[in-house]
Amino acid sequence: MRHLLGFGLLALFVSGCGEKPPAPAPEQSAVATDAQTAATPVSAALQHPDRLSGDANEDEWRKPNEVLGLLDVKPGMVVIDYLSAGGYYTEILSRLVGPEGQVIAYNNEPYQKYAANKPAERYGNERLPNVAQLNAAPEQLPIESESADAALIVNAYHDLHWVSKDGSWPRTDPKVALEKLAAALKPGAPVVVVDHVASAGSDPAQSVEALHRIDPEVIKRDFEAAGFTLEAESNALRNPADDYSVGVFEPAVRHKTDQVILKFRKEAVGG
Numbered sequence: 001m002r003h004l005l006g007f008g009l010l011a012l013f014v015s016g017c018g019e020k021p022p023a024p025a026p027e028q029s030a031v032a033t034d035a036q037t038a039a040t041p042v043s044a045a046l047q048h049p050d051r052l053s054g055d056a057n058e059d060e061w062r063k064p065n066e067v068l069g070l071l072d073v074k075p076g077m078v079v080i081d082y083l084s085a086g087g088y089y090t091e092i093l094s095r096l097v098g099p100e101g102q103v104i105a106y107n108n109e110p111y112q113k114y115a116a117n118k119p120a121e122r123y124g125n126e127r128l129p130n131v132a133q134l135n136a137a138p139e140q141l142p143i144e145s146e147s148a149d150a151a152l153i154v155n156a157y158h159d160l161h162w163v164s165k166d167g168s169w170p171r172t173d174p175k176v177a178l179e180k181l182a183a184a185l186k187p188g189a190p191v192v193v194v195d196h197v198a199s200a201g202s203d204p205a206q207s208v209e210a211l212h213r214i215d216p217e218v219i220k221r222d223f224e225a226a227g228f229t230l231e232a233e234s235n236a237l238r239n240p241a242d243d244y245s246v247g248v249f250e251p252a253v254r255h256k257t258d259q260v261i262l263k264f265r266k267e268a269v270g271g
Contacts, residue, residue, distance in 0.1 A: 042068045045095035052122055055088055061255040064092055066236035067154070070263045071192045076100045077149040080184065083111050083138075083156035086118030087131075093152070094128045104143065106134045110169055111156070137170070138177035143184035151181060151191045155248075155259070158195050158214035161204035178226035187268040191228065193219055194237065197258040199244045211247045216260045228264035237261055 042065045046056070068089075073079055075098040081090045084105040093103045105123070107115065112135050123131055136142055138160060160174035185191070198204070198213035207213045220230055242258035 040065060041096055045092045048095055052091060058088055063236050066234055067194055067261055070234055071150055071152055071190055078102045080104045080106055080148050080151040082106050082151050082153040085111050086115040087122045089152055089154055090131060094131050099130060101130060103131045104134055105131050108137055138172050141180035145183050146186045148185050150189050154194045157193050157219055158208045162208045163205045174222055178222060182226050182266055185266045187266060189266045191264045193262045194259055196248045197260055223264045227267050231265045232263040234261040
């Protein structure tokens with residue numbers, strides 16, 4: 001297995017209201033049908049007999065076939081599950097990259113705390129031996145330069161803009177964080193970002209603190225400034241009935257928020 005984490009950190013190898021943004025344009029990727037997803041590698045991973053108890057209950061609202069279909073993970077790849085929390089996606093990615101690949105389950109301290117005992121349950125006793133756990137601040141992501149083939153960020157990118165009033169989240173510089181992520185990725189590597197939608201034009205410092213939502217245009221702007229190109233969008237998790245003035249953890253909208261799925265690609269050398 002390749003050791004891709006930077007020197008100095010231990011890699012633990014274990015098993016709103018307001019106007020809404022416009023709907024995705026017609027040329028964007030369509031939602032896959034049941035027939036199309038029935039025989040995909042992702043579907044096979046979802047049917048794995050050793051899947052962690054409880055994960056299957058999340059499949060319907062997470063739509064991993066559509067999300068990971070955009071990322072197009074292949075055996076042998078190195079994939080970063082960025083702010084992976086308890087590792088729902090990490091486990092699926094682990095099956096997709098296979099024994100010759102590696103998944104880096106990256107968290108910072110708040111996400112590690114939020115995940116509670118789930119990482120120990122998921123990765124303990126070498127349950128997923130091609131997974132490396134990594135804990136560091138986003139601005140210090142210690143992964144070897146140009147070593148990763150892809151990255152996934154699910155309902156977490158908004159937190160890089162969080163200005164927490166209660167101190168529960170350390171102030172983060174999203175520009176530096178994306179620079180670190182870009183440096184870790186190979187030229188041409190894809191990144192898929194899923195996040196909860198905030199009102200168009202909303203200030204992320206306010207929408208994230210109050211609602212844990214972000215205007216998709218902020219995500220696009222940030223990634224383009226970091227040297228990524230927006231390649232595709234999917235409307236698989238869009239919900240035009242969502243109330244942008246309600247926080248994403250409120251029972252009325254939990255697991256039913258309007259979410260964007262954006263696929264970016266790091267610019268190739270000379271691109």
